[in-house]
Amino acid sequence: MLKFICYPKCTTCQKAKKWLDAKGVQYGLRDIKEQNPTLAELKEWLAASGIPARKLFNTSGMLYRSLELKTKLDGMSEDEMLSLLASDGMLVKRPLLVGDGFVLAGFKEDKWAEVLKV
16 A cells, blocks of 8 residues: 655645545555654665655755755765654655655656556
């Protein structure tokens, strides 16, 4: 079953959830603030996503800005980035859709439709 990892108060997450429901897609819901991604999960998701680690950051979030990560990420290793992401779910780009062999970070309707074949 797909895992839909989101922050319920996020409007993009709400839009993605409505889209999944309208398409009849079955998923398990996980609140990223209540259940932070683990380092092991993040490593697995990064490998399945095919994107660089810095693309897993929620760059529009208040925590990202307050930690001044825009300038700090360039000096960090992938492991350091993933450890930082594992420290607080609000740093992670959302929503995440995790399926068998794929991970989609952020809601792009056309990409989700292509991957889910809906």
